[in-house]
Every structure is written in structure tokens, then in C-alpha cells.
Amino acid sequence: MKRLFVVLMALVVALGFASTIKIGAVLPLSDITGRQAANAMKLAVKEINEAGGVLGMPVELFIVDDEMKPEKGAAAIDRLATVEKVDFFVGGMSSGVHLAQIPILKKYQKITVWIGAASYRCEEAIGPDADWYFHLHPWDYLQGESYAHGWRAITQKYPQVKIEKIFIAYEEGAFGTSSFKSYQDEFELAKKGTGVWAGLMKDLKGAPFKSAALGGGDYRAVLMQAKQYNPDLFIWAGYDADAIPILIQAKEIGFAPKLFVGAPPGWPADFGKNPLSHGVILYGMWAPALKDVSPIARHFWDAYVKEFNEEPATYFAPLGYTNIMFLIEGIKKAGSLDKDAIIKALREIEYDSPVGGVLKISPSRIIKNQGFRAQKILQWQNGVQHVIWPFEYQTAELIYPFPGWTGK
Amino acid sequence: MKRNFVGYVVLAIALFLIALLRPYAFFYGVQRGSLYGLVALPLALILGIVGLLNLAHGEFLTLSLYMTYLLFTKWGMDPLVSPAVTVPLLLAFGFVVYKLVIERSLKTHHLNLLLLTFGVSIVMVESLNIWWTSRPRNIYVPYASTSVNIFGVYVGGYEFLYTIAVVLVLTGLLLFLKKTRLGQATYAVGQNPKGAAIVGINVKFVYAFVFSLAAGLVALAGALLSVRSSIFPQAGGPFTMKSFSLTAMAGLGNLPGIVLAGIVLGIAEEFVKSIPGYTGWADLVFFVVLIAAIVFRAFGRREG
Amino acid sequence: MKYFMIAIVCVLCFLLPFFVGAYLIHVLTSIMIFLSLALSWDMMLRTGQLSFGIAGFFGLGAYASIIAVDDFSIDPLWSILVAAGFAALIALALGWIVLRLREIYFAITTLALSSVFMIFARNLSDLTGGSAGKVLYESIFKGDSIKIYWLVLSVALTVILVSELFQRTRIRFAINAIRDDEIAAKCSGVNIFKYLLFVFVLTSAIQGAVGALYAQQYAFVEPESTFSANFLLLPMSMALVGGIYSSLGPIIGAVVLGLASEYLKLIMPYGHLIIYGLILVLTIMFLPRGIYGTVVNRIAAKR
Amino acid sequence: MLLRTEKLTKSFGGLIAVKSVDLKVNQGEILGIIGPNGAGKTTLTNLISGVFYPTEGRIHFEDKDITFVPAHLRARMGIARTFQLVRPLRDFTAFENVVVSCLFARGESLREARKSARKICELVELDQPERRLDRLTVFELKKLEIARALGCQPKLLILDEVMAGLNFEEMQRMIQLVKSLREKQITICVIEHVMSVISQLTDRVVVLDRGEIIAEGPYEKVAHDPKVITAYLGEEA
Secondary structure, rough: OHHHHHHHHHHHHHHHHHHHHHEEEEEOOOOHHHHHHHHHHHHHHHHHHHHHOOOOOOOOEEEEEEOOOOHHHHHHHHHHHHHOOOOOEEEOHHHHHHHHHHHHHHHHHHHEOOOOOHHHHHHHHHHOOOOOOOOOOOOOHHHHHHHHHHHHHHHHHOOOOOEEEEEEEEEHHHHHHHHHHHHHHHHHHHOOOOOOOOOOOOOOEEEOOOOOOOOOOOHHHHHHHHHHHHOOEEEEEEEEHHHHHHHHHHHHHOOOEEEEEEEEOHHHHHHHOOOOHHOOOOEOOOHHHHHHHHHHHHHHHHHHHHHHHOOOOOOOOHHHHHHHHHHHHHHHHHHHOOHHHHHHHHHHHHEEEEOOEEEEOOOOOOOOEOOOOOEEEEEEEEEEEEEEEEEHHOOOOOOOOOOOOOOO | HHHHHHHHHHHHHHHHHHHHOOOOHHHHHHHHHHHHHHHHHHHHHHHHHHOOOOOHHHHHHHHHHHHHHHHHHOOOOOOOOOOOHHHHHHHHHHHHHHHHHHHOOOOOOHHHHHHHHHHHHHHHHHHHHHHHOOOOOOOOHHHHHEEEOOEEEEOOOOOHHHHHHHHHHHHHHHHHHHHHHHHHHHHHHHHHHHHHHHHOHHHHHHHHHHHHHHHHHHHHHHHHHHHOOOOOOOOOOHHHHHHHHHHHHOOOOOOOHHHHHHHHHHHHHHHOOOOOOOHHHHHHHHHHHHHHHHHHHHOOOOOO | OOOHHHHHHHHHHHHHHHHHOOOHHHHHHHHHHHHHHHHHHHHOOOOOOOOHHHHHHHHHHHHHHHHHHHHHOHHHHHHHHHHHHHHHHHHHHHHHHHHHOOOOHHHHHHHHHHHHHHHHHHHHHHHOOOOOOEEEOOOHHHHHHHHHHHHHHHHHHHHHHHHHHHHHHHHHHHHHHHHOOOHHHHOOOOHHHHHHHHHHHHHHHHHHHHHHHHHHHHHHHHHHHHOHHHHHHHHHHHHHHHHOOOOHHHHHHHHHHHHHHHHHHOOOOOOOHHHHHHHHHHHHHHOOOOHHHHHHHHHHHHH | OOOEEEEEEEEEOOOOEEEOOOEOOOOOOOOEEEEOOOOOOHHHHHHHHHHOOEEEEEEEEOOOEEOOOHHHHHHHHHHOOOOOOOOOOOOOHHHHHHHHHHOOOOOHHHHHHHHHHHHHHOOOOHHHHOOOOHHHHHHHHHHHHHHHHHHOOEEEEEEOOOOOOOOHHHHHHHHHHHHHHHOOOOEEEEEEHHHHHHHHHOOOOEEEOOOOOEEEOHHHHOOHHHHHHHHHHHHHH
């Protein structure tokens, strides 16, 4: 009797394994980023299944909330691996949660395609040997490098633009501090005449602030320091909750640098409607305006709006879609569920992504499988995020200098 | 009494020096400190009279921010006018929370009230999150970012409204507690609930009243704050602990002390922030001043 | 008979990984982490002192342990003792000051101290890695979740044992007397300060050790998540929901709330925390002494 | 002499509660301390038992200066007291209340303390000591106060208004109890309002008024002292 039961169970498991491809996602569902990424993943899975699945099998997606707590995020991996018995892990957001997941991911060594966690600490924790680990989001230092490329290209195209003195106001948590640190590292190189910022950045200063997301919200002390420094390029690295208060306070103290740049992971709901937003430059992976220049971005936008009756508000929506599509493309190309074959295939494919740009795997400082490396430089113009650089996706001309506050 | 006087003189000199050396830090400190005080007063009222630390205090503030936002976007109501609507609404909300959740647990262990309000705060944050998502909202009015010229120092002007408001609210509360019957009853309940009940004061009514009044005052603070802050489900949360800190620093039952503590901490914070290279230590100053004040007072009073 | 049953339960707990999967083991490991914190908080509460500082000592232990392993190459197992010792030392030094405070003043000062610890962790970047925190390449036992489970279980059982010793020895008489009436207690010969300091240092050491366990399990520390208020509010909720002033109460609370939060997530992907909050509110409203406290009370009333 | 205070003074802010008091308690006597309300009797008790430290003056116990010795150590030295408003430890049974002082003032082990506590409960005639405190009568609570003080194995026992709230019969039993304690070589200070009790019990009386000693001596003598009469009449007027 008992033996029969075991055989039956084995059969069920085997059949289950053969009949569907199971993907497990871990996302913070209470946050807009995680919620929209989850929606986009569902959309991608739906499209794949409507097109007949992959390798003749339907795709099944399991999403678990990490509640933005490290231990919950880590337990979710164990759950997906042993209860749902997924074959692949996707998802991601906060670096803090991901750090706790890494030891568990290493235990299972399943193919993992991650779209969050930009901190270089995560790369250190993953280490060089994890060939099953694919990281799509650019690491913090990659972002810093890509802005250098962007600004170099912009100064060449628009000769009036000058960015010799840079001031960075950064939120005091891991996100802001590591952004600033990567600028500092690059500045040290630039002083020696090497690195991506060589000849571009002549002087750098920075000061931290407490993000409104964590109970701060008074930036005037930092803005005063910036005003006295009088930078050519002013960057603030904080969260979406800081975006408008920082503008209001900059206006209040009369600080209007020629380039006013924000680098938050998302933007508040009403930012475009706010008259102060005109001319503000932002760093990001994606902009809704991309749908006007990229067919895949258009396809994604329309499908998402149709499916969920809301507009994608953060780049984690197209990134979540990309997350699934990229993995499925890899499986298709591998033609089997063999782990090594899929890893090899994922390293070879080129996927045109709705994020804007072709996704192609290459090594980063430590890991072998890094996806996106470049960010985009965008500008708010009359309530719309326009792409300024890369020029191949440019949707509007740069407004320079920043128009300032008069009449707003 | 004498030592207090010396303390105040030292404090006044320190503030004067900061005003002279770093006028910006001084003015911004006064503004932020007034805001902290304004938000802390209602929490102190509940803590002092009902004896309950309301962990959902910050969420009340968040709720009032969303209400102001809703009135602004749906009906174009100016945030400075909206207290006419939000204050009564939050009064009612405070009353309902008190009646539904707090009242029946008043006689049990006092920590139960702490956990109840924690539960309320979770429910509120998550409901707002489901309804509005985590995406911040903002209200834009041009007057929120104007500047004024004070003795040749060009500083943001809007936040002086916090200072005006906190002075008005504080004066109003003190007058209310001293001059009105209900106020004296409230004061008596705060001093000794059992004694107050014996002399015929309806203690439960006073509690309900204080709870709603506090919620209403939070709505006022929320309306003022709404044009300067982002509005998202966790926006008010940090104010709970800040308010608790000020209340403890001033000592229970010392309402003017809360405003003073708020302004002192505000200035200390802004002063440290204004020193390049030390901006990250501003919080440390906040907590060290807080701990020092509490410990100093405790040792001053020590017996046996 | 009673001790025999307890022994059986303990043995079953140790054998559990052979019967259930990695997921449940992981959840139980987390529950025991929070259970130990909840008990340590309750042990302090039994003296009448409401501590808001447990997240601070948790974080302190976590940092001490990661730094011990990373910078001083101490074995991860030993680093847990180092963390406990470090937390105890800091508690001893601070106890001389904060234990003169009472009620909300004690609560807010311990909370403020937690924040001070975090600010130091964030700003002393040479030692602590600053805002980005510190990462170990490998977690304890190379990430073997069963061994980690056994380790956490051993610590949790030790904490339960300590808590029971508190209830069965003269310590109970001292700390309950302090909670009830300090003046009556000292006039009965109880050295109040000695016992407060003893309990404060001991519970801080427990919190430090638990912080070290957590940090070693996931192999990293980071100011924001390591000093998160979750490590204060969740244990507090567990103790109150289960029933304070006992060992069984916090255990029941931790298991009930820990499992409930995992289960709710499954049936309700969005907004499950609303239900969690409602559970807290309703439990306290209808079982004001917590689950265990109410049961004990019912039995006592029947006698 | 068992206890001696020297110019003992205690002020709270501007209010002087005890003013330059020189109190002497002889070995083996029962001393009465009387005085109108607010005379400083309870403050004096608090100073002797160490609940407060004095603003000025010294306290000597068995020729040792104990002015700044903490309360718990005084309890261990043999100074025990009861409280005017009873302060039982609510989370314990009556019996456990007594165990507390046996444990910590005598420094006994848990087992010994239980044994001693049982004896003390028998001595003060506290029946069914395992009861919860809310089931105890006022008389029993007063006896519990004394029992807990006896747990300290006192050389000096200060009874702060143990008669208040008792009926006549209970009072008589209480007087018997106090007398029986004296036979156990315990020196006793009785703070009392009920004069008949003072006259039955005490060897000597000290009268306090507004923090100062205004009269001293046997009860009969003191009761007729005009200063004492004015102090009490002044209170009533």
C-alpha cells in the first residue's frame, strides 16, 4: 500500500514536471513597483500561453509577496522551490531583501533571472561562480558609468552644455549612499585622467539628506550647500516621495542650477502635472514616451493598459515583462529544460525589450551574467518624460539650461 | 526653580548664537520644530489624559493628508480652507476609533492599548495602500514655495504657518484647559481619573472627547503639511515616534514644553545639517539631546 | 510525566526537519527567532519595564557577529557568543543610566538608544560598511537550513529554559515584586537595581545572540533592515497576543501570528496585512489577557 | 539604644515635612508616635526605612550610621515597616508576599523561605494564605502587611496606622498580636491615631507637630501637655 502510494506520488510529480514550466516570482506586492512588475509578469505569461506555450508546455507563474522583509523574501524562495517546485526564480526589488535570499538561492542553484537589487553588495554576495544567476538591472556602479557616457554624448551634441562641477544630494540609506560612492570612485579615476568621467568631471561634492520616505523631507540645508557650491550639474538621488518637496524647497531658496537632475527609482503620481517639473532631468531605465519610438514598448504599453486598466507607472512594469520574456526566449532557444543548455542560450540571445534597448548578457565586475548596463537620460517637458539619450531613442530635444522657477 | 532658570538662560544664549552664526539653520529649525510640536501636541494630549500612547497617531496624519488631497484634486479646495471639512471628519473618525476599539479595553492592561493602536495603524496603512497604492501624491500651490526677507536673510516663508499654528493651538489648548468647564474636567481626569469620577465627571466622555479632539488637531496639522510633503501611506508614520520623543522630553502634562522641545530639537538638527560633512549626524544630535534631557530630569528629581 | 512530555516535544522539534520540507523549516526558524525576541521582551516586562530597545540590541548583536566573522575571522558559531557578550556589555554600561528611568521615559530612551546604535552603524563606515552594510560570502553552516534550524532551535529552547528559570526561582519573586510595587519591594529587602540590571543585561544578551543568528543565517547586515522596527513591534505583538508574564504566552503568540502571516499571504496576495492588523485588534479586544492568559484565567475561575 | 536620629530634616521643594527631629528608640520598647494629620509621621517612617534620604541630619541604627544606606539593605539589617495604605504585591498570593521578604531580607533559600513564611502566617493568624489578594478582608490585609514585615526578621518594626479601618474586636486582636511580637524581642514603633490603642500598648510616646517633636514621655503625661492639646485642637478648629 505504502509502496503504491510512493509510486503514485512520483508519477504525479513527474507528470507535473513534464506538463508545465513553473516560474516562481518573489516581489513586494504592497509596493507599486512590485505590484506592477507582478502584473506585467502575468501579462507576459498570458501572452506566451495564448501563443501555445513553450516547448509545447504551458507556463505557470507563482508569485509570493516578500513584504519587503528579508526573512520573508528568503522563506519565499524556499517555498517556491519545495512546495510549488518551480524550475526558475524571477523577481526582485530591494537589495536588503535580496541579500537574505542569496544564501537560499545558492542552495538550490536553479536558474534565476533577477530584475531588482542594484547594490554592489548583492554582486559581492553572489560571487563569481554562480553561472545560473542572471541579473538584469544595472548595478549601481554601471549606472554611474552609463551617465558618464550619456553626458559625454550630450556635451558633444549640445556644445553649450557644461558639466564640470557636480553636486550630489543623496539620501542617507543604502541606495543614495552607494550612488554617491560610485561617483566618488569615478571622480578619483577622473582626477588621474582615466575612467569614464575623465575630462568631463572636474570637481565633485555631495551631502546626504534624510528621505521623506523614511521620515525626513527637509532638504534646505543640503540645497543651501549646493547653492553655495554653484554646480553645473545637480543630482539628487532619493526616492519618489522626495521629488516634489525637493523642487518646492529649491524654488523657495532660489536654487536653479543649469541641469537639475533627479535619480529616483520611480516618480510620484502627479509629477508631470506639477509646473515645477518642466525641464527637470531624470535618470531612468524607461519612459512612457518610448512607446512612440519603439514598437515593442508600444505593444507592451497597449497590452498592459488593456489587461489591467491602468497605465504602467514605473519601469518595473516593462522590466517585469522583460524578465519573463527573456527567460522564455532562452528556453525556446535551448529547446529543452536542461539547465546548462538554457544558461548557454540565455547568454547568447538578444531580446528587444520594452524597457528600450536590446537585452544582451555580458559579464560585470564579479558576475558573468549581467543584463542591462545602461540607464537613460530623460527630461520632463510639459508634463511628459522624454528620452534625451541614447539618441537612437530620443523623443525630444534637450531643454538647456533648466528654465528655473520664474512664473511658476 | 533656580536651576531651571539657569538652564533657560543657557538655552537662550545658545539659540541666539546659532541665529547669529547660521541664520538659516535658526529659521528652518524654528519652522521644523514648530511642525514637530504641532503634530506632537495631540499625541501628548492623549498620552497625558487617557494614558495611552497612540501608535496610530502618524496614520491619522496620513489620513488627513489624503483627505486634503482628495478635496484639492476632486473639488479644487485650497488646502488652507480644507480644515473646515477635514477637522470635523477626523474628529468623527477619532471618536469612532475610540468607541469601537479603545473604550472597551481601557480597564485591561495598559499595554493592550498600545497593541490595539498598533493594529489600527497597520490596518490604516494597508488600506490606504490598497486604495491609493504606494505611489506618492502631491498638492501643488504656488504659495507653498514663496520666500520672505527677515533682517536681510532670505528664507522660505510658508513654514512659518506651522509656527503661527502651533502658537494658536497651544494657547487655545491652555485656555481651554484652564477656563472652560469641560477643560477643567479634562484636566482633572488627567490628574486623577478615579477622583474625577468620584466628583461626578463623566470620565468616559472626557476620554472620547480628548481622543476626537486630538484627531481633529492632527487634521489641522495635516492640512498645513499637505502642500509641503509627499502624500503616501507611510508619510505620517515617522511622526509618531518623533511626537512621542518630544512628549517624553518635555515631561508628561507639560504642553508648552513640547513646543519648546520641538523647536530646540529642530534648531539643533538644522544646525548640524548646515555643517558640511556632518549632515549625516543630525539624527544623532536629536536623540542625544532627547536622552540627555530625560536623564537630566530624572536625576534632578531623584529620591532615595 | 509532565517532564517526560516536554522532553518528547523537544525531541520531536529536533527531528522535525526529517518530516517536513525546507519551506516550513524556514518559516519555523523565523518564528523561533521572533519567539526568542518576544520572550526576552516579556522577561524585561515582568519587572514592569517596557523596553522599546530590543531591535537595537538585536541589531547590535547582528553587527557584532558579522564584524567578528569578517574582520576578526572568528568562527560563526563563536561569533554568536561574541555578539551576546557585546550586547551584554553595552547594556551593562547603559543600564547604569537608563534603569533609573521608568514608564514612558524608559521606553522612549531605549527606543532612542536603538536609533543611536543605527546611526553609528550607518556612519562608522570603516567598521560597519556604512549604509550599504556588510556582506559575508557564505552563511553559517554553508547555508544548510537544517543545521541552522537546529541551532536556532537550541537557542530558542535555551531562552525558554531561562524564562522558566525566571518563573521558578527567587528571580520571579524579585521581579514580580518590583513590577507590583517598588517601594514595598525594597522595604522587603529586594535590591531593585541589581535585579533590573541583571534582567536588562541578560535580555539584551539574548537579543544580541538572536540578532547574530539572524545575521549569520542570511550572511549580511544593513542599517535599515537590521535595525528595522519590525524586530520590536512583531515580538511585542506576539507576546501580547499570546499572553504576557509567562513563557507559554509569547511562544503561543509567536507560533500563531507567525503561521497566520504566512497563511494569509497565500489566500490573499494583496492586502493580507489588513487582516493581520485586524487579528491583532480583535484578539486584544476579546482576549485582553492574550490567548494563554485567558485560558489560564478560565481554568482558575472554574476552581 | 537601637535607633537614634540627629537633627533629621526632610523638605520637599519648599515644604518642610520633618524638621530637625532627634528621635531615640530604646531596645525592646514599644514607642508610640502620634500627631495630627500632616505632622510628618509617615515621612519620618519613610526616612527611617530608607524610602527617602533626608535633606539634613543623620540616622544611626545599632550605632551604625545608616543615613544613606539603601532601603533594601536596611530591611536586611532588621528595620521593617508596614504601610499606612496597604501595599501588598498584587500578582502574588498572600503567602508569596511573605515569602518575598523572607527570601530577600533574610537571604534564605526558596525552600527555607517557604517554611519561614508558613510559620509567620501562623503567628499572625492569617488563614488560608494561598488565597488571591482580592479575597482578603481589610483586617487580613493589615495582618499581611505585618507578616511581610516580620519576614525581614526585624529588630525594629514600624507599624504605620495598622489599626485604621478595623472594628473594635479586630483592634483587640491586633493589640494582642503586637504585644506577642514584643515578647519576641522586637522593638516596635507604633504610629497611630487611635489614642486608646496608644495608651494600651506603648511604653513611651513622641508627639510630632508640623515636622517637629513637641512632647515626649509616657502617654499619661503627654496627653495632658498643653502644647499637645493645642496641636490637636488646632487641627480640629
